[in-house]
Amino acid sequence: MPGERLKRRLQQLIWDGRLDTLALYPCQILRDHGDMRLDLQPDKPDLPLLTRVPLRTMLPGVEVRVQVGTRVLLGFENGDPARPVALLFDAGSLRELIIHATVKVNLVAPEVNVNGDVVNLAGGGPAVARVGDQIRITGVAAGSATLTGEIISGSGKTFSG
8 A cells, every 4th residue: 555655664764863754845746636635756865755745725715736846845744754744835836726715705916817718796697898888878869968878788708796
């Protein structure tokens, strides 16, 4: 069983006095399995290649996908060599950020770009009108007047609630 083999190898390192399981060790990400588990190559030559190490973001409900080749720190939960965890990935290494929220989420940014097909604001109500969309004006007014109209087109990709 791969987990047992890893555990025995790590225990051998501890008994040799070469591994401090309360320290953090820099590693390179070899693979992101897409399930918050990473394959890691530690910089410390005494440490073996580690597979499917859980990634901890320290933010409940947040999942990330990180770039292969970037860096994380390897730690051990409760100093237990059988419980490796990846921590503190490079900030610029994100490929994807997923937030599962049951509470209010505030996004503070000078600009937000969304590259998906549809943007729903508050749950997908009617289409949002944009500058340049058509309006229908009923009635006729002579000269200068303020008219009331109805927007008859809008974005097919952004909806309000």
